Amino acid sequence: MVAAAFSALATMETEEAQIATGLRRRDPEVLDALIEQYQHRLLRYLIHLTGDRATAEDLFQETWIRVLEKGHQYDGKSKFATWLMTIAHNVAIDHLRKRRPVSLDEMRDSEDAAPFEPVAADPSPFEQVSALEDRTRIHAALEQIPTIFREVLVLRFQEQMKLEEIAKLINIPLATVKTRLYRGVQALRPTLQGGSK
Protein backbone atom coordinates (compact mmCIF):
# COMPACT_ATOMS: atom_id res chain seq x y z
CA MET A 1 0.00 0.00 0.00
CA VAL A 2 2.85 2.33 0.90
CA ALA A 3 4.63 1.33 -2.30
CA ALA A 4 1.48 2.09 -4.31
CA ALA A 5 1.11 5.47 -2.61
CA PHE A 6 4.78 6.23 -3.26
CA SER A 7 4.40 5.16 -6.88
CA ALA A 8 1.34 7.42 -7.29
CA LEU A 9 3.25 10.29 -5.70
CA ALA A 10 6.26 9.68 -7.92
CA THR A 11 4.01 9.58 -11.00
CA MET A 12 2.40 12.87 -10.00
CA GLU A 13 5.79 14.44 -9.40
CA THR A 14 6.98 13.27 -12.77
CA GLU A 15 3.88 14.64 -14.45
CA GLU A 16 4.14 18.00 -12.68
CA ALA A 17 7.86 18.14 -13.47
CA GLN A 18 7.11 17.42 -17.12
CA ILE A 19 4.56 20.23 -17.16
CA ALA A 20 7.10 22.57 -15.58
CA THR A 21 9.69 21.66 -18.22
CA GLY A 22 7.15 22.13 -21.00
CA LEU A 23 6.10 25.51 -19.67
CA ARG A 24 9.70 26.69 -19.35
CA ARG A 25 10.24 25.79 -23.00
CA ARG A 26 6.87 27.26 -23.98
CA ASP A 27 6.15 23.97 -25.70
CA PRO A 28 2.93 24.41 -27.76
CA GLU A 29 2.03 20.72 -27.40
CA VAL A 30 2.21 20.88 -23.62
CA LEU A 31 0.09 24.02 -23.60
CA ASP A 32 -2.47 22.45 -25.93
CA ALA A 33 -2.72 19.40 -23.72
CA LEU A 34 -3.13 21.52 -20.59
CA ILE A 35 -5.86 23.64 -22.19
CA GLU A 36 -7.63 20.44 -23.19
CA GLN A 37 -7.32 18.91 -19.74
CA TYR A 38 -8.32 21.90 -17.63
CA GLN A 39 -10.76 23.71 -19.93
CA HIS A 40 -14.00 22.88 -18.10
CA ARG A 41 -12.66 23.25 -14.57
CA LEU A 42 -11.05 26.58 -15.27
CA LEU A 43 -14.09 28.00 -17.01
CA ARG A 44 -16.38 26.80 -14.21
CA TYR A 45 -14.17 28.47 -11.60
CA LEU A 46 -14.08 31.75 -13.55
CA ILE A 47 -17.84 31.74 -14.11
CA HIS A 48 -18.38 31.32 -10.39
CA LEU A 49 -15.86 34.04 -9.67
CA THR A 50 -17.19 36.61 -12.11
CA GLY A 51 -20.82 35.52 -12.35
CA ASP A 52 -20.79 36.21 -16.06
CA ARG A 53 -19.98 33.69 -18.78
CA ALA A 54 -18.80 36.21 -21.38
CA THR A 55 -16.37 37.79 -18.91
CA ALA A 56 -15.28 34.34 -17.75
CA GLU A 57 -14.49 33.33 -21.34
CA ASP A 58 -12.36 36.44 -21.81
CA LEU A 59 -10.54 35.73 -18.58
CA PHE A 60 -10.17 32.08 -19.61
CA GLN A 61 -8.11 33.17 -22.61
CA GLU A 62 -6.22 35.72 -20.55
CA THR A 63 -5.38 33.08 -17.97
CA TRP A 64 -3.76 30.81 -20.56
CA ILE A 65 -1.78 33.72 -21.98
CA ARG A 66 -0.60 34.43 -18.42
CA VAL A 67 0.28 30.75 -17.98
CA LEU A 68 2.43 31.00 -21.10
CA GLU A 69 4.14 34.18 -19.93
CA LYS A 70 4.68 33.10 -16.31
CA GLY A 71 5.28 29.44 -17.10
CA HIS A 72 8.93 29.64 -16.05
CA GLN A 73 7.78 30.46 -12.50
CA TYR A 74 6.03 27.11 -12.09
CA ASP A 75 8.51 24.82 -10.35
CA GLY A 76 6.56 21.56 -10.67
CA LYS A 77 6.66 20.96 -6.92
CA SER A 78 3.01 21.85 -6.31
CA LYS A 79 -0.07 20.67 -8.17
CA PHE A 80 -0.48 22.33 -11.54
CA ALA A 81 -4.23 22.75 -10.97
CA THR A 82 -3.58 24.85 -7.85
CA TRP A 83 -1.07 27.01 -9.69
CA LEU A 84 -3.46 27.43 -12.61
CA MET A 85 -6.31 28.50 -10.34
CA THR A 86 -3.98 30.96 -8.62
CA ILE A 87 -3.19 32.52 -11.98
CA ALA A 88 -6.92 32.62 -12.81
CA HIS A 89 -7.67 34.21 -9.44
CA ASN A 90 -5.08 36.94 -10.06
CA VAL A 91 -6.28 37.52 -13.62
CA ALA A 92 -9.85 37.93 -12.33
CA ILE A 93 -8.75 40.36 -9.63
CA ASP A 94 -6.74 42.40 -12.14
CA HIS A 95 -9.76 42.50 -14.42
CA LEU A 96 -12.05 43.67 -11.64
CA ARG A 97 -9.60 46.34 -10.55
CA LYS A 98 -9.36 47.65 -14.10
CA ARG A 99 -13.11 47.59 -14.60
CA ARG A 100 -13.89 49.56 -11.47
CA PRO A 101 -12.06 50.12 -8.21
CA VAL A 102 -14.16 47.89 -5.96
CA SER A 103 -13.52 44.81 -3.88
CA LEU A 104 -14.57 41.34 -4.91
CA ASP A 105 -17.34 41.47 -2.31
CA GLU A 106 -19.08 44.27 -4.13
CA MET A 107 -19.12 42.48 -7.42
CA ARG A 108 -22.63 41.78 -8.61
CA ASP A 109 -23.61 39.20 -11.14
CA SER A 110 -25.04 40.21 -14.43
CA GLU A 111 -28.47 39.03 -15.49
CA ASP A 112 -27.26 37.59 -18.77
CA ALA A 113 -25.11 34.96 -17.11
CA ALA A 114 -25.53 31.71 -18.94
CA PRO A 115 -27.20 28.98 -16.89
CA PHE A 116 -25.25 25.93 -15.84
CA GLU A 117 -25.77 22.90 -17.98
CA PRO A 118 -27.17 19.84 -16.29
CA VAL A 119 -24.78 16.91 -15.80
CA ALA A 120 -26.82 14.07 -17.16
CA ALA A 121 -30.44 13.30 -17.88
CA ASP A 122 -32.48 11.87 -15.02
CA PRO A 123 -34.78 8.95 -15.71
CA SER A 124 -38.13 10.68 -15.62
CA PRO A 125 -39.15 14.09 -16.99
CA PHE A 126 -40.51 15.03 -13.56
CA GLU A 127 -37.17 14.29 -11.91
CA GLN A 128 -35.38 16.18 -14.64
CA VAL A 129 -37.49 19.26 -14.09
CA SER A 130 -37.22 18.93 -10.33
CA ALA A 131 -33.45 18.55 -10.47
CA LEU A 132 -33.17 21.49 -12.83
CA GLU A 133 -35.28 23.62 -10.50
CA ASP A 134 -33.08 22.65 -7.56
CA ARG A 135 -29.94 23.50 -9.49
CA THR A 136 -31.39 26.81 -10.67
CA ARG A 137 -32.45 27.66 -7.13
CA ILE A 138 -29.06 26.77 -5.64
CA HIS A 139 -27.27 28.55 -8.46
CA ALA A 140 -29.33 31.65 -7.78
CA ALA A 141 -28.52 31.37 -4.07
CA LEU A 142 -24.83 30.99 -4.88
CA GLU A 143 -24.96 34.11 -7.00
CA GLN A 144 -26.38 36.03 -4.08
CA ILE A 145 -23.64 35.26 -1.61
CA PRO A 146 -20.48 37.41 -1.61
CA THR A 147 -17.81 36.32 -4.07
CA ILE A 148 -15.24 35.72 -1.35
CA PHE A 149 -17.44 32.99 0.14
CA ARG A 150 -18.52 31.62 -3.22
CA GLU A 151 -14.92 31.25 -4.34
CA VAL A 152 -14.02 29.17 -1.29
CA LEU A 153 -17.11 26.99 -1.75
CA VAL A 154 -16.25 26.39 -5.40
CA LEU A 155 -12.62 25.54 -4.69
CA ARG A 156 -13.59 23.24 -1.86
CA PHE A 157 -16.61 21.42 -3.24
CA GLN A 158 -15.97 21.47 -6.97
CA GLU A 159 -12.20 21.46 -7.15
CA GLN A 160 -11.83 19.28 -4.05
CA MET A 161 -8.95 21.39 -2.86
CA LYS A 162 -7.47 21.12 0.61
CA LEU A 163 -8.04 24.04 2.95
CA GLU A 164 -4.30 24.76 2.96
CA GLU A 165 -4.24 24.81 -0.85
CA ILE A 166 -7.14 27.27 -0.91
CA ALA A 167 -5.36 29.48 1.62
CA LYS A 168 -2.24 29.48 -0.54
CA LEU A 169 -4.21 30.09 -3.73
CA ILE A 170 -6.19 33.07 -2.44
CA ASN A 171 -3.28 34.20 -0.28
CA ILE A 172 -5.24 34.38 2.96
CA PRO A 173 -4.71 32.71 6.37
CA LEU A 174 -6.05 29.20 6.90
CA ALA A 175 -8.38 30.44 9.64
CA THR A 176 -9.95 32.86 7.17
CA VAL A 177 -10.55 30.02 4.71
CA LYS A 178 -12.36 28.07 7.42
CA THR A 179 -14.44 31.09 8.35
CA ARG A 180 -15.36 31.76 4.74
CA LEU A 181 -16.29 28.14 4.19
CA TYR A 182 -18.43 28.11 7.32
CA ARG A 183 -20.15 31.37 6.45
CA GLY A 184 -20.61 30.33 2.82
CA VAL A 185 -22.36 27.12 3.84
CA GLN A 186 -24.46 29.05 6.36
CA ALA A 187 -25.43 31.52 3.65
CA LEU A 188 -26.61 28.67 1.42
CA ARG A 189 -28.42 26.94 4.25
CA PRO A 190 -31.89 28.54 3.84
CA THR A 191 -31.93 27.60 0.15
CA LEU A 192 -30.71 24.07 0.82
CA GLN A 193 -33.27 23.55 3.57
CA GLY A 194 -36.00 25.05 1.39
CA GLY A 195 -35.26 22.47 -1.29
CA SER A 196 -35.40 19.54 1.08
CA LYS A 197 -38.86 20.41 2.37
Next chain:
Amino acid sequence: MNGHEHERAADLISRRDVEGISDTDVHWLESHLASCEDCASYELAMGSAQQAMRSFTVMASASLVESTRARVHARAAQLRESESRRYLIAISFAMGVVVSTLSAWVWWRVGGWMVERFSLPSAIVGPGLVLSWLLPVIFLGVVLVAFPESNFEGSLMHLVMKARQRGIQ
Protein backbone atom coordinates in the same frame (compact mmCIF):
# COMPACT_ATOMS: atom_id res chain seq x y z
CA MET B 1 -20.36 21.99 25.86
CA ASN B 2 -18.19 25.01 25.02
CA GLY B 3 -17.43 27.12 21.95
CA HIS B 4 -14.14 25.35 21.42
CA GLU B 5 -15.96 22.04 20.90
CA HIS B 6 -18.29 23.54 18.28
CA GLU B 7 -15.29 25.05 16.55
CA ARG B 8 -13.52 21.70 16.56
CA ALA B 9 -16.63 19.99 15.22
CA ALA B 10 -16.96 22.53 12.38
CA ASP B 11 -13.29 22.06 11.54
CA LEU B 12 -13.59 18.26 11.47
CA ILE B 13 -16.77 18.43 9.35
CA SER B 14 -14.90 20.65 6.90
CA ARG B 15 -11.88 18.39 6.72
CA ARG B 16 -13.56 14.98 6.76
CA ASP B 17 -14.24 14.59 3.02
CA VAL B 18 -11.12 16.00 1.39
CA GLU B 19 -8.23 15.79 3.88
CA GLY B 20 -9.69 12.98 5.96
CA ILE B 21 -9.70 12.75 9.75
CA SER B 22 -8.41 10.16 12.23
CA ASP B 23 -10.57 7.43 13.75
CA THR B 24 -10.37 9.16 17.12
CA ASP B 25 -11.71 12.34 15.57
CA VAL B 26 -14.45 10.40 13.78
CA HIS B 27 -15.64 8.91 17.08
CA TRP B 28 -15.45 12.25 18.84
CA LEU B 29 -17.36 13.96 16.01
CA GLU B 30 -20.08 11.33 15.94
CA SER B 31 -20.68 11.62 19.67
CA HIS B 32 -20.65 15.41 19.43
CA LEU B 33 -23.12 15.47 16.53
CA ALA B 34 -25.44 13.13 18.44
CA SER B 35 -25.68 15.63 21.26
CA CYS B 36 -25.38 18.97 19.37
CA GLU B 37 -28.26 19.95 17.14
CA ASP B 38 -26.52 23.02 15.71
CA CYS B 39 -23.44 21.13 14.59
CA ALA B 40 -25.57 18.26 13.21
CA SER B 41 -27.52 20.81 11.23
CA TYR B 42 -24.30 22.36 9.95
CA GLU B 43 -23.06 18.95 8.89
CA LEU B 44 -26.27 18.38 6.96
CA ALA B 45 -25.98 21.78 5.29
CA MET B 46 -22.35 21.08 4.39
CA GLY B 47 -23.30 17.76 2.78
CA SER B 48 -26.18 19.33 0.86
CA ALA B 49 -24.04 22.23 -0.35
CA GLN B 50 -21.36 19.82 -1.49
CA GLN B 51 -23.86 17.62 -3.31
CA ALA B 52 -25.62 20.59 -4.90
CA MET B 53 -22.43 22.20 -6.11
CA ARG B 54 -21.08 18.99 -7.55
CA SER B 55 -24.23 18.69 -9.64
CA PHE B 56 -23.21 21.78 -11.61
CA THR B 57 -21.19 21.30 -14.71
CA VAL B 58 -19.87 23.85 -17.14
CA MET B 59 -18.62 22.96 -20.58
CA ALA B 60 -16.16 25.11 -22.46
CA SER B 61 -17.18 25.38 -26.10
CA ALA B 62 -14.92 24.00 -28.83
CA SER B 63 -14.66 27.46 -30.40
CA LEU B 64 -13.45 28.94 -27.11
CA VAL B 65 -10.78 26.26 -26.79
CA GLU B 66 -9.69 26.70 -30.39
CA SER B 67 -9.49 30.47 -30.19
CA THR B 68 -7.58 30.20 -26.91
CA ARG B 69 -5.07 27.85 -28.50
CA ALA B 70 -4.65 30.18 -31.46
CA ARG B 71 -4.04 33.15 -29.16
CA VAL B 72 -1.59 31.19 -27.02
CA HIS B 73 0.35 29.99 -30.08
CA ALA B 74 0.50 33.51 -31.52
CA ARG B 75 1.71 34.92 -28.21
CA ALA B 76 4.27 32.12 -27.87
CA ALA B 77 5.66 32.95 -31.31
CA GLN B 78 5.76 36.64 -30.38
CA LEU B 79 7.63 35.91 -27.15
CA ARG B 80 10.13 33.66 -28.92
CA GLU B 81 10.77 36.38 -31.47
CA SER B 82 11.31 39.11 -28.89
CA GLU B 83 13.54 36.80 -26.84
CA SER B 84 15.66 36.04 -29.89
CA ARG B 85 15.84 39.72 -30.67
CA ARG B 86 17.12 40.51 -27.19
CA TYR B 87 19.71 37.77 -27.62
CA LEU B 88 20.73 39.25 -30.96
CA ILE B 89 21.12 42.71 -29.46
CA ALA B 90 23.18 41.32 -26.57
CA ILE B 91 25.54 39.48 -28.94
CA SER B 92 25.88 42.51 -31.18
CA PHE B 93 26.61 44.73 -28.21
CA ALA B 94 29.26 42.31 -26.98
CA MET B 95 30.85 42.22 -30.41
CA GLY B 96 30.80 46.01 -30.57
CA VAL B 97 32.54 46.25 -27.20
CA VAL B 98 35.22 43.77 -28.32
CA VAL B 99 35.84 45.66 -31.57
CA SER B 100 35.96 48.99 -29.72
CA THR B 101 38.38 47.67 -27.13
CA LEU B 102 40.67 46.14 -29.71
CA SER B 103 40.67 49.32 -31.80
CA ALA B 104 41.23 51.65 -28.82
CA TRP B 105 45.02 51.58 -29.21
CA VAL B 106 44.76 52.45 -32.93
CA TRP B 107 42.40 55.36 -32.27
CA TRP B 108 44.67 56.60 -29.49
CA ARG B 109 47.64 56.68 -31.86
CA VAL B 110 45.58 58.32 -34.60
CA GLY B 111 44.44 60.97 -32.11
CA GLY B 112 48.01 61.67 -31.05
CA TRP B 113 49.12 61.94 -34.68
CA MET B 114 46.26 64.41 -35.45
CA VAL B 115 47.16 66.61 -32.49
CA GLU B 116 50.78 66.79 -33.66
CA ARG B 117 50.08 67.08 -37.37
CA PHE B 118 47.24 69.63 -37.33
CA SER B 119 47.88 71.22 -33.91
CA LEU B 120 44.33 70.48 -32.82
CA PRO B 121 43.32 71.31 -29.23
CA SER B 122 42.91 68.28 -26.97
CA ALA B 123 39.41 69.57 -25.99
CA ILE B 124 38.26 68.51 -29.48
CA VAL B 125 40.44 65.45 -30.00
CA GLY B 126 39.56 63.88 -26.62
CA PRO B 127 35.77 63.72 -27.10
CA GLY B 128 36.35 62.82 -30.75
CA LEU B 129 38.40 59.81 -29.68
CA VAL B 130 35.76 58.67 -27.21
CA LEU B 131 33.07 59.04 -29.88
CA SER B 132 35.12 57.06 -32.39
CA TRP B 133 35.72 54.41 -29.75
CA LEU B 134 32.00 54.06 -29.05
CA LEU B 135 30.93 54.39 -32.67
CA PRO B 136 30.68 50.64 -33.51
CA VAL B 137 28.51 49.96 -30.44
CA ILE B 138 26.27 52.97 -31.07
CA PHE B 139 25.92 52.05 -34.73
CA LEU B 140 24.95 48.43 -33.99
CA GLY B 141 22.52 49.50 -31.27
CA VAL B 142 20.75 52.01 -33.52
CA VAL B 143 20.51 49.54 -36.40
CA LEU B 144 19.11 46.74 -34.22
CA VAL B 145 16.58 48.89 -32.40
CA ALA B 146 15.45 50.80 -35.49
CA PHE B 147 15.00 47.97 -37.96
CA PRO B 148 12.79 44.89 -37.69
CA GLU B 149 14.20 41.39 -37.70
CA SER B 150 13.29 40.81 -41.37
CA ASN B 151 15.95 43.38 -42.40
CA PHE B 152 18.61 40.93 -41.22
CA GLU B 153 17.24 38.03 -43.25
CA GLY B 154 20.18 35.96 -44.53
CA SER B 155 22.79 37.73 -42.41
CA LEU B 156 25.24 35.93 -40.13
CA MET B 157 23.47 37.27 -37.04
CA HIS B 158 20.14 36.07 -38.35
CA LEU B 159 21.57 32.59 -38.82
CA VAL B 160 22.94 32.65 -35.25
CA MET B 161 19.53 33.72 -33.97
CA LYS B 162 17.65 31.01 -35.86
CA ALA B 163 20.09 28.36 -34.65
CA ARG B 164 19.41 29.48 -31.09
CA GLN B 165 15.64 29.30 -31.67
CA ARG B 166 15.99 25.74 -32.92
CA GLY B 167 18.06 24.95 -29.82
CA ILE B 168 15.28 26.30 -27.55
CA GLN B 169 12.61 24.28 -29.29
